[in-house]
Amino acid sequence: xxxxxxxxxxxxxxxxxxxxxxxxxxxxxxxxxxxxxxxxxxxxxxxxxxxxxxxxxxxxxxxxxxxxxxxxxxxxxxxxxxxxxxxxxxxxxxxxxxxxxxxxxxxxxxxxxxxxxxxxxxxxxxxxxxxxxxxxxxxxxxxxxxxxxxxxxxxxxxxxxxxxxxxxxxxxxxxxxxxxxxxxxxxxxxxxxxxxxxxxxxxxxxxxxxxxxxxxxxxxxx
Ligand SMILES: N[C@@H](CCC(=O)N[C@@H](CS)C(=O)NCC(=O)O)C(=O)O
Numbered sequence: 001x002x003x004x005x006x007x008x009x010x011x012x013x014x015x016x017x018x019x020x021x022x023x024x025x026x027x028x029x030x031x032x033x034x035x036x037x038x039x040x041x042x043x044x045x046x047x048x049x050x051x052x053x054x055x056x057x058x059x060x061x062x063x064x065x066x067x068x069x070x071x072x073x074x075x076x077x078x079x080x081x082x083x084x085x086x087x088x089x090x091x092x093x094x095x096x097x098x099x100x101x102x103x104x105x106x107x108x109x110x111x112x113x114x115x116x117x118x119x120x121x122x123x124x125x126x127x128x129x130x131x132x133x134x135x136x137x138x139x140x141x142x143x144x145x146x147x148x149x150x151x152x153x154x155x156x157x158x159x160x161x162x163x164x165x166x167x168x169x170x171x172x173x174x175x176x177x178x179x180x181x182x183x184x185x186x187x188x189x190x191x192x193x194x195x196x197x198x199x200x201x202x203x204x205x206x207x208x209x210x211x212x213x214x215x216x217x218x219x220x221x222x
Contacts, residue, residue, distance in 0.1 A: 024205070112136040157200035170202075
């Protein structure tokens with residue numbers, strides 16, 4: 001493992017679900033990094049992000065060698081550079097499965113992302129659940145159960161121990177809490193609800209939420 005000198009460029013902790021993913025992987029593993037926070041939805045947000053990454057989106061991980069951007073690329077990079085943390089499962093079949101569902105999260109679930117956007121500190125009524133959103137929620141419930149049943153070994157996370165797949169799905173757990181979604185209405189036998197609790201009970205998730213509260217307080221007093 002190489003020594004690290006990382007800066008993770010992230011957006012608002014209350015809203016930036018993509019930022020949470022690599023932040024959680026880094027923090028859960030205890031990999032040291034500095035945070036560079038950019039307030040999103042401001043006239044100068046884009047220019048501020050572009051100072052760090054050519055993609056113009058957060059998150060981005062600045063390393064001694066350059067910059068890695070896009071949440072999935074960053075967690076892949078971390079898994080490769082910090083193998084001792086086993087951010088992907090050791091077993092080849094489990095690893096392929098973890099990558100598949102992480103890619104599915106990264107490229108899909110558009111209705112869930114649009115209609116139930118991350119609003120970490122809020123507690124809101126569920127949005128109208130149309131057919132497409134229902135399909136997204138049912139698919140997530142099913143894929144969590146499938147991964148946990150096949151590869152979870154009775155542990156709290158999808159592949160037993162914490163992995164990049166959990167980092168990729170963590171914001172979804174917060175959305176289900178924010179919007180008070182009763183997962184049993186979407187085919188859950190309790191596995192998905194227990195998984196949501198396991199994610200939300202992570203001390204690192206409480207730390208991220210504290211950071212979100214601090215940002216809100218700071219802005220209220222500015
Ligand atoms: N596919 C990207 C998506 C990144 C993304 O959409 N980030 C949002 C914040 S959560 C952003 O930077 N928005 C600011 C903008 O587009 O100007 C990833 O996985 O990192």
